[in-house]
Amino acid sequence: MDVSMLRIINKYPPMKGAVMAFSKQDKAFCVLQFAKTESWTCVQCAFCRKFKKEAPERKSIVRWHAKFVKDGCLCPSKRTGRPLTSEDAVEQVRTAFQRSPRKSVRRASRELQLAPATAWRVLRKRLQMVPYKLKLVQKLKDTDKPLCRDFCIAMQEKLEDNGFDDRLVFSDEATFHLNGKVNKHNTRIWGTENPHELLEHERDSPKVNVFCAISKKGVFGPFFFEEATITGESYLNMLEDWLIAQLEEAESDDFIFQQDGAPPHWSLRVRQFLNTRLPGRWIGRSGRGEDVLMPWPPRSPDLTPCDFFLWGFVKQQVYLLPLPRDIDELKARVTAVVGTIDVKMLEHVWQEMDYRLDVCCVTNIAHIEQL
Structure with missing residues (x-):
């Protein structure tokens, strides 16, 4: 050099x-x-x-x-990375879960002598399997199915009459707790570090019972019961002093009122009031000789729009974090969310109800809450 x-x-x-x-x-x-x-x-x-x-x-x-x-180039060499799982191991995982679909990944990994992460990766990426959750539904009695089938067939026949669906008014009550119910599986806080955020859960937290009625034109309510438990007397007072007057003013003269078979609705005074005020124009649990349009089938929450649409929609919006601080804020949130429901949404709800009636008839009254 x-x-x-x-x-x-x-x-x-x-x-x-x-x-x-x-x-x-x-x-x-x-x-x-x-x-x-x-x-x-x-x-x-x-x-x-x-x-x-x-x-x-x-x-x-x-x-x-x-x-x-x-x-022939200066590009970085391709890294070998994680070794691929053999086809034999993939087939073993497939066989294990076809034989026992409810088996846990950890148990399967121990039986097959695979790492839990490997078994999980094979299930999700190689076999394209998805872990589905069980849904709890109300147990149906043998006597419930023919009653529900008869109701669905009769309702479909009446829906063929022009304007019958416009006359229907469905109703129901729901309980809103102040602390709500937060789904931990769907609630995530993204960040580079764990914020260690806690949500305090209070047992027997303050609650409010809410009533709503829903028709194809709009939602009536919410009505907040002052009592901690709805009784036949408080329910009758609400019908006499609040609901029926609104329905007679906003709906057609021949509207049809629906209620389920809850204990307050089964009160003798409530049924006498409906027989007198709405003869042949109410649907619900009834006794012999009562002037009811159609008896409501027991244990059928999957048929009423209040259950398959209204309460789920309202609670999803009401219990967004942060949760309400007191009962007044909880009531304000419920009222605000109910006010966002418009006629276009209700048209889709009525189409869904018609679809559910069809499904019930085709499936011989199967559980359809998850539809």
Whole structure:
């Protein structure tokens, strides 16, 4: 190495403790120079003259040249990564879960001597399986099915009459607790660190009982009961003093009122009031000789729009975090959410009700709450 080369190289001495990052252009220049001169010192000298910065080390120049000769490029080598799971292991996982679909991933991994992460990856990515959750539904008695089937058939026949669906008014009550029910599986707080946020759950928290009636034209309510438990007397007072007057003013003169078979609705005074005020124009649990349009089948929450649409929609919006601080705020939220329901939404709800009646008849009265 001559003195001029030493002067050039020493002019850009390496920085102690620094790790130089060289671009593709830098590496290509070094490879071309090394191919011409076959001298790493000449490459360093030319590099310093051209780029006015510290030259790469000898081993880097040699390694880049060798890689270019071998691979024809200076691109990083593809990493091997995690070894693929064998087809035999995939087939074992498939067989295990076809035989026992409710088996846990940990138990299957122990039986097959696979890592839990491997078993999970095979299920999700290789076999395209999804872990579905069980749904709890109300147990139906043998006597419930023929009653429900008869109701669905009779309702479908009446819906064929022009304007019958416009006359229907469905009703129901629901309880709203102040602390609500937060679904931990759907609630996530994204961040780079765990915020360790807690949500305090209060047992027997303050609650309010809410009544709503829903027709194809709009929602009547909410009505908030002052009592902690709805009785036949409080329910009758609500009908006499609040609901029926609104229905007679907003709906047609021949509207049809529906209620389910809850204990307050079964009160003798309530049924006498409906027989007198709405003869032949109410649907509900009834006794012999009562002037009811159709008896409501027991344990049929999947047929009323209040159950399959209204309460789920309202509670989903009401219990968004942060939760209501007191009963007044809870009532305000319920009222605001109910006010967002428009006629277009109700048209889709009525179409869904018609569809559910069809499904009940076709499936011989199967559970359809999850539709």
